[in-house]
Amino acid sequence: MTDDIPNPALLPAGLVDALPPEAEREAALVEALMATFAGHGYERVKPPLLEFEDSLLAGSGAAVAEQTFRLMDPVSQRMMGLRADTTPQVARIAATRLGAEPRPLRLSYAGQVLRVRGTQLSPARQLPQVGIELIGAESAAADAEVAVVAVEALAAVGVADGSLDITLPTMAPALLDHAGVSPELRRRLARALDRKDAAAVAEAAAEGGAALAGLSPLLHAAGPADGALAALEAAHLPPAARAIADNAAAVIAAIRALAPGLRITLDPVEFRGFQYHTGVAFTLYGPGNSGEMGRGGRYEAQRGEAATGMSLYPDAMLRAAPQPAPMPRVFIPAGSDPELARALRAQGFATVAALGPGDTPGRLRCTHVLEGGRAAPLEGGRAAPLEGGRAAPLEGGRAAPLPKKV
Template sequence: MPNWLLPEYIADVLPSEARKIEELRRLMLDNFRLYGYELVMPPLMEYVESLMTGAGADTDLRTFKLVDQISGRMLGLRADMTTQVARIDAHLLNRATVTRLCYAGSVLHTRPSGLHSTREPFQIGAEIYGHAGLEADAEIQELALGSLALAGFSDVRLDLTHVGVLHAILEQDPVAKKDYEAIVALLRGKDVPGLQQQCAKYSQATRAALEALPNLYGDVEVLKRAREVLPALPGITHALAELAALAASAIGRADIAIDLADLRGYQYESGAMFALYVPGLPNAVARGGRYDHVGEAFGRARPATGFSLDLRELARLLPTAERKHSIRAPWGNAPELKEKIAELRKSGEVVIQSLPGHNDEQDEFECDRALVLDESGSNWILKNLG
């Protein structure tokens, strides 16, 4: 096997794509800061027990594991950064007030999440801790939509759901509650026959409510239909009201859809959830939602909501970046030449010095000007190369 081959679904990021990713990262992090979010940088690996805290079986399967040569304990390479940031809020910062945190970095997956996905996404996201009200959910949703707008996407679809609907249904049936993960898997796959078979052992009320969920999808009118067919439990009433409010806050910024069976995520969500879709990508480009219980294992339960997206996947959807106009300069140690180059770079110009015996060849830059001596041979001037 050639030694330049990489593992499947692992790829180098070449100059033009790397520049798009980096520019998106800077744009989004700067925008997060305008909202008051503080940047944190969790480690790439932790003890498995910490990484798996509050996460479901799907996160466990996605996580690469290895033995620590120092402690002998099992380490995990992060597959998601949300639980890490929750640990930072709960254990290290330990603030009593609302805390807004953001992050950006690579994560690793044992398997790709989609047909053309990488196993090394570049995850960027934002989280709010300490506020249980819907205002935090609305801010995170606004921030996620704003991030896609910064990337140049105007045709966005917002899919909303709420795990509280399922929780309220299962709370009424202890037998069904034990099968939570199996029911979630069937709802995610819209496996109606499988769901009917699973529900055969539950009470009539539970069976009717669960079997109704896969058909409760569409525009915001679905909420009206849900109130008619689902039991009038306080938890369901509250969840549907929150979905209506979040949908109203996004009017004019995205096409809105409701799907009460779309429970895809990391299985630590506890309330309203959303997914964002853009043309050209079958998978959700961003996901977010409320996860109020993750911090419990770190000694401090805090209301929490946030979102994340993969910058590598997003960058692939964008057109090739235009080549940067730049200046070609000769190689030399003359003080006047060095001073002129430094002056140009300080003003924001890209100046590429040609090394002796080589022609410049870059994907990212187009030398449309050259630094040359004037006719007197004493002053360096810019010459348009056309």
């Protein structure tokens, strides 16, 4: 009968336990990101995990409705949703609890989100999410600030030399609206643009007449920002599309004024995955092949307020960031002076006290041992002297610092 009892370590697909040292590393990374945001005036909010469905999925929340777990509240008998994205919650807080506060609002958040499905490349369904929202400012400078603060936050956790990809999710719809194409042709063009199928775009655009003649050149213009901006400048665009292009140029100029060395790419007709964005959209990439570090852009918050936000992905950053040196662990034998252990903790050590005769430095994974009033490093399970043949002495009641690992 015991064979029928499920393994207690078995978890649902896409859910995992975070173990030492990764759980601590993720927490430290999140707090480093939040410290960067705070340095730019972004104030932290903490929305609940669950909300009533009608408020959670209002506005931009509708874009993640299919990814939202739902359950019945036994108290109110109303349907609730478990957040799949924190941005809609921050927009709700801004419109309600902070509705009377002066604009613009600079808000930050950190927490877990849960989604109905993962993806083939990222099967996890519970994810850490960290981000910022700038609400109540509609300008190129606001968009640029959000992008540059996110880049700075990545650098603060050791993910440097990344790039910023900018897309214009409203450009293709503006061109299609101006052309007045049929719904069927619109679907074909949207699919071809989504798949970057240049031949299909050219064939479908030809059916749309002169109004869509610029789609193919803009598709091929994707790449470094300067080349894409030149293609937009040379294109014959209707007024609505021209305004989108001019705004993109202004945002890129504002970003370069703040971060001159940042690599920026621009794709004028990409609109995949940004259903609720009303202006420029951003994707942050890490160095090399480390992948996406975050996404964001301009959208309309509740009450019609202009907003720009960026959500960062700590799980991706953990793969790209350098591995930090572990905190040294000092074994404290039973009966040791607690003041010595307190001094070691103040110096940056973790102290691990022996609680029974079976506790040993090796068993408790210690790197040092308190020996004769000194924090001595362990080598092969025994206290080993430092350079000069002496263990690290306590200086003025404090442990002398160990050499930093390079």
